[in-house]
Amino acid sequence: MITIRSRGALVAAFLSLACAAQAHTTLETQQAPVASAYKAVLRVGHGCGGAPTLKLRVRIPEGVINVKPMPKPGWEMETVKAPYGKAYDYHSEPLTEGVREIVWTGKLLDEHYDEFVFRAHLTDSLKPGTMLYIPIVQECGDGKADRWIEIPAEGKSADDYKYPAPGLKLLPAKATH
């Protein structure tokens, strides 16, 4: 019993190390400097427990501004605009409101894979060295939904959660010219 268990755990540990990135709905680029543009590619590998994905909702975190989602053939796109928590300086212009949520509506079968793209500006109010999480709700038929919204508590990592929010590591701003 113990050997099977420990062997299983070993295998599991190794495999999850090897491909943790592919396990969930994730971002393609998992690190980016602050005070710069960021192209987010959301990778959706499966539906909710076998059911096809009918809607993907993305919550834009505070400090991420000037969001421009990329239209997607076969998918309807909507954005929800709302005021930011504070005014952000964007190329010397104060920005006080913008896109806070993107909603793609369409159909993606469980056995298929797709990517959803938006571009945004990561403001310098974000702290380098920390993780930025972008909560995603993947809605399927029959009221089923996978909510990739778990934000790891201090001392824990995304691997400790079943439905971690996709995250990226913030890097120091590039030297300005």
Place this chain on the structure above:
Amino acid sequence: MAMTRAILIMLLLALGSLLGANAAFAHAALVESHPADGAVLDGVPPMVRLRFNEPVSPLVIGLTDARGRRHHVLKTLARNEVLEISVPPDMPRGSHILSYRVNSGDGHPIGGSVVFSIGAPTETGTRPRAEGEGVRIPIVLARTIVYIGLFAGVGGAFFRAWLAPGLAGRGTDHALVALMATGFLACSASLGLQGVDALGGVLTDMASAATWAAGWATSYGMTVAAGTAALLLGWLSLRGPSGWRRVCSLLAMGMLGLSLSLSGHASAAAPQWVTRPAVFIHAVGVAYWIGALFPLLVAIRKSPEAAFPIVRRFSTGALVAVAALTLAGIALTVIQMGSPANLIDTTYGQVLIAKTLLVGTLLVLAALNRLWLTPAMTIPDGSGAKWLARSIKAEIILCLAILALVGLWRVTPPPRAIAAISEASRSASVHLHSNKLMAQLTLSQGGAGGTRVRIVIATGQAEPMNPKEITLHLEKPDAGIEPISRQARKVGTDGWEVASLALPVAGAWKVKVDILVDDFEKVSLEGTMTVGH
């Protein structure tokens, strides 16, 4: 051998990681199970089928049955995304937890549990299980017969050996042997009944050896052992030289006292250094008294003149015995009752009142016998002896009634224990909090449907809040039970509830409450909750 295997595993791992690095595997999730999670079935299902959304390989599969036994070696068949786990055919009634830990394609192990019940869900937790309703009457009956066998049989043997050694009485001896033999049978039967009760089973479960083993494993097992020894010694003391008889019957009395002080509500009470000796003294005193009644009656009927010195001898000893057993009895009563109000409010107290009334009458009769009827035996016309015989007969009937009442105590917990139980049920609630949210969980008995968990959520400032969804996860890693997950239902304005939860294993459970504050925000609160039987 071990070396080769280790190398093979390492190679496999290396291969796996190479493959894994490039494949976009998904995260496995349980899609459905047969029987469904929370299902109540009529009979034992041949297997449990788990269907995942992608192929999985089992890592650990365990089945914890309603009796808390762990079944490890289960035949498991993995076919693509389906796992078929054979269920042992001898599963008892009640709720069982099938716990799985599987490896999904991405190598991320996922675990969970499926709870299903056979017949009806097991009552969990906060109260002791309803003491096997079906075996209540047989238990009381067996207990009463054991008492009669011990007190009248062993006590009678003691009387024969110490107080009436010279008295011829074949008939009396035969009757004593019959009493002790019946006591022995009842004693054995009560062990099986105890097992049925301990496992919360039904009477027919007595056919299984496991039931008897369970009965033996309770504190009552030692009571049965000592009681059997007492009956055997009592039987041995009925033959042989006078010295042998005395030693055997004295040992039998000791065993009798020991037997009763080894289990039962009274002996279990604290402080045990008081209660156990008190029960011992009480039992030995009772045996001295009750044991003498029947042989005395026979002796007086046969020849009042020959019986007179015996009656005197008994009467002197009885004074000591009655004083000792009364004192011990009062001490135990005080400990058990807690407060005088409990006398009327609880069944235990009502039984005690009835018993006290009967014992009072018995004491009056005993005093009557000692002060008037015994001296009256010397009256030549023999009318005194006749009255004494009548009085003893009345005493015997009273004693039988008292023993039956005492047998009833077996199924009525004393106020002391009830207080402890309600204490426990109050503590079966837990407060979880983070700086943002807090949750109050309360476990309560939901009747036939198992346990109900009530959840109230509030903000960190104790203001009520209205989450979108609440999911409760209960996990017991030390028992190999992966999380049992249940969606809570909104009840009333600020409460949430998970009904029909069956948790057949007592002890500390890890609880996690997932609170979906809005579409994009989830807060998880974790803690530990003690579920007791």
